[in-house]
Amino acid sequence: MKGKIVSTAGGIYTIYVDGITYNVFPKGIFKFKKQHLCVGDNVNFDENEFVITEILERKNELIRPRSANIDLLLITMSVVEPDLSKELLYKFLTYANMNGIEAKVLFTKLDLLKDKSELNSLIEDLNKLDIEVFSISKKDDSDLNKIKEVTKGKTTIVMGQTGVGKSSFLNLLDEKFERKIGSYSEARGRGKHQTKEVILLPFNEGFIGDTPGFSALDLELFKEDLAQFFPGYNKYYTECYFSNCLHQNEKQCKIKEKISKGNLSKEGYEIYIKLLSDLKYRNERYSK
């Protein structure tokens, strides 16, 4: 029988088929071949012997949050508690681009933000990059219907730091999800994660995934990746004179040209430069 892995715990995988779940074991052969199953995998399994017999080809996969066959990443950022980090947001967006996965942004806790002017200019920048943005707060859930529309029939992964309100948002989408909510102070403290693994919840003719929070440092990203996949840069990257241009002081840099012409955001570039200085070279060991 064919199904989708929706969660895993203690070496047992939960497979979902048309409203029914089965708890099964992977066959020894997967471990032997170093094929690692993950949440989101479509598999064939033997429902009598409770073993997974085959992993079907993945359309894509992410290392963090560990998941496969993703149609949409909903990058979730709180505007306060924790404060909005544009660097982190652009890092997440770069990561999505790099993995070839469509991303949309969800801002949470708007009820706690007094001055929205900075947020609004960020949203404008994102919209110019054709990135759709939603916002929700305890007082205003009017974007929920839009989110229901864009997630219909898809496998969506809700990703973001611990404490931004991912689980709260899922409970708003469907109260039957009954996701455990952590407190912000807990999240800051010893990093008590309420969610240990990605779990896919059947939703709206597809699935929506709650994920464990993780630190930005967990994302494997190098300077070269940023130069190519920073939001908006992928389109022009190949037109830079140097194929490995980092868009700093290199000659005939298309990105810098687009910025001076106003086609790419100056503020975005400042964030780019800051992120660039924090990241390592992928090919460092070959230089010098």
Ligand SMILES: Nc1nc2c(ncn2[C@@H]2O[C@H](COP(=O)(O)OP(=O)(O)O)[C@@H](O)[C@H]2O)c(=O)[nH]1
């Ligand atoms: N004021 C406010 N607090 C929120 C909102 N969404 C979540 N929270 C709070 O943020 C904390 C962390 O929420 P949780 O959903 O567990 O975050 P997660 O770690 O991303 O799943 C909890 O104390 C929630 O009550 C919101 O829209 N407004």
Ligand SMILES: [Mg+2]
């Ligand atoms: Mg949570």
Ligand SMILES: [Zn+2]
């Ligand atoms: Zn360049």
